[in-house]
Amino acid sequence: MKKKIVLALAGVLIVAVAGWWWSGSGDRMAAKNARPAAAGGAPADGAPAALVTLATAERQDVPVTVQVNGSVVSLNSVDLRPQVTNTVAAVHVKEGQFVKEGQLLFTLDDRNDQANLARARAQQKRDEATLADLERQYKRSQELLAQNFISKSATDATLSQLEAQRAAVAADRAAVQSAQVALGYATLRAPIAGRIGAVNIYPGTLVQPTLSLVTITQLDPIAVSFPVPEANLQDLLAAARSRAKVEALVVGRREPLSGVLNFVDNTVDPQIGTVRAKAVFDNADQSLWPGQFVGTRITVRTLSGATVVPAAALMMLSEGASLYVVDQAMNAKRRKVQVLHTFGTKVAVSGVEPGEQVVIEGSQNVRPGGKVRADKKAAPAGTTGVTPGSAASSDTQAPRERA
Numbered sequence: 001m002k003k004k005i006v007l008a009l010a011g012v013l014i015v016a017v018a019g020w021w022w023s024g025s026g027d028r029m030a031a032k033n034a035r036p037a038a039a040g041g042a043p044a045d046g047a048p049a050a051l052v053t054l055a056t057a058e059r060q061d062v063p064v065t066v067q068v069n070g071s072v073v074s075l076n077s078v079d080l081r082p083q084v085t086n087t088v089a090a091v092h093v094k095e096g097q098f099v100k101e102g103q104l105l106f107t108l109d110d111r112n113d114q115a116n117l118a119r120a121r122a123q124q125k126r127d128e129a130t131l132a133d134l135e136r137q138y139k140r141s142q143e144l145l146a147q148n149f150i151s152k153s154a155t156d157a158t159l160s161q162l163e164a165q166r167a168a169v170a171a172d173r174a175a176v177q178s179a180q181v182a183l184g185y186a187t188l189r190a191p192i193a194g195r196i197g198a199v200n201i202y203p204g205t206l207v208q209p210t211l212s213l214v215t216i217t218q219l220d221p222i223a224v225s226f227p228v229p230e231a232n233l234q235d236l237l238a239a240a241r242s243r244a245k246v247e248a249l250v251v252g253r254r255e256p257l258s259g260v261l262n263f264v265d266n267t268v269d270p271q272i273g274t275v276r277a278k279a280v281f282d283n284a285d286q287s288l289w290p291g292q293f294v295g296t297r298i299t300v301r302t303l304s305g306a307t308v309v310p311a312a313a314l315m316m317l318s319e320g321a322s323l324y325v326v327d328q329a330m331n332a333k334r335r336k337v338q339v340l341h342t343f344g345t346k347v348a349v350s351g352v353e354p355g356e357q358v359v360i361e362g363s364q365n366v367r368p369g370g371k372v373r374a375d376k377k378a379a380p381a382g383t384t385g386v387t388p389g390s391a392a393s394s395d396t397q398a399p400r401e402r403a
Contacts, residue, residue: 070226
């Protein structure tokens with residue numbers, strides 16, 4: 001009997017403890033629901049304000065610059081070859097030497113050509129002497145014909161001999177000129193000023209027209225050839241008409257070299273969508289060398305008074321580029337923009353007015369029309385640019401804020 005009474009009292013006690021715990025849990029839940037929003041957050045009936053970093057859109061002149069890799073090419077390069085088969089008598093230059101236009105480079109064996117020229121001149125003198133004798137005979141025959149001592153046919157015969165001899169003298173003069181041209185082949189001179197390449201020809205070497213004696217390459221001035229995207233073709237043509245400045249960025253040299261754009265190709269390469277351009281540079285110090293790869297930079301036009309924002313503010317969506325603009329009430333609105341030009345960590349856009357605040361970090365937590373609050377520690381409100389790693393830092397800050 002006593003055992004049953006003890007069990008009944010224990011059951012009543014358990015039920016009372018359970019009821020007390022349940023009522024206390026309800027009070028705590030109600031107190032939690034009635035707790036106000038944390039300082040700096042949104043009102044109790046809305047989502048918390050997103051923590052973002054803001055930047056101010058600025059107005060500035062933006063040069064549209066095309067920067068691509070190019071290669072150095074010579075304006076003139078000559079592969080020197082003999083025009084006759086002959087033996088080299090003398091080599092007057094050394095490989096790697098700079099030569100002037102018309103400078104003597106090689107001399108071939110010219111003894112046979114000298115003999116042929118002497119023979120042609122001797123033949124010319126002999127025929128000229130015969131011509132002088134026939135001219136005297138014809139003059140006398142004309143005097144005799146006037147006195148009726150000879151017939152007119154005899155005078156005509158003398159005239160025919162005179163005309164034939166004049167033709168023979170003219171042929172002799174042509175033969176002398178031909179011998180002089182052949183003799184000129186024995187001396188090879190530089191057709192342009194430039195630098196001599198490798199010389200593998202020595203005195204006594206038998207050369208022929210199929211053999212290259214040396215290559216002469218012009219180094220000053222020199223050109224840089226580079227491809228330009230076809231999207232910039234019209235701007236490039238306008239820059240060529242105004243002889244725009246082109247900069248060459250050479251490895252190991254701090255200051256870029258300055259040249260002038262003077263050529264744009266007449267076709268666009270359909271496979272890669274580029275057009276070939278060429279700029280000329282003064283190269284007295286041989287900073288540029290044929291075949292060398294260099295970076296090229298050319299300003300094809302300038303966007304005057306463009307609106308510039310950090311590139312980190314852009315969001316590339318399916319409907320196009322957009323960004324968040326924050327008003328004075330700290331409300332964020334998404335706005336579509338058109339990208340005009342990207343340079344470095346900034347971008348020129350249309351659709352935003354200078355002075356407006358844009359979100360550059362934390363945009364993944366922003367809802368269109370929602371409230372935002374500026375992160376003063378991350379960057380001041382007037383920030384106009386961010387580093388390439390700033391987007392990653394905003395991703396790491398957002399989870400902590402939500403927590």
